[in-house]
Amino acid sequence: MFNIHLVNQNVTIHAEEGILLSQACADAGFPLDLVCGGKGKCGKCKVDIARMGRKESVLACIFKVDSDMEVWL
Numbered sequence: 001m002f003n004i005h006l007v008n009q010n011v012t013i014h015a016e017e018g019i020l021l022s023q024a025c026a027d028a029g030f031p032l033d034l035v036c037g038g039k040g041k042c043g044k045c046k047v048d049i050a051r052m053g054r055k056e057s058v059l060a061c062i063f064k065v066d067s068d069m070e071v072w073l
């Protein structure tokens, strides 16, 4: 289990390793608008994350949780 801190919502959720970030958010009640159906093509699910001391932008529909992180939805 990893801790995912949703910074703007001030909520920390818990997610199994390997779950899609979009699924973890949806399971916690914060669904993203997956315009292309989660195929990694539209870019509408792009979110900023910070993990292991690095910030980056990822597509939540194809990014798999692999560590604790902060997420800006």
Ligand code: FES
Pocket: 033, 034, 035, 036, 037, 038, 039, 040, 041, 042, 043, 044, 045, 046, 059, 060, 061, 062
């Ligand atoms: S929902 Fe389209 S790229 Fe993620």
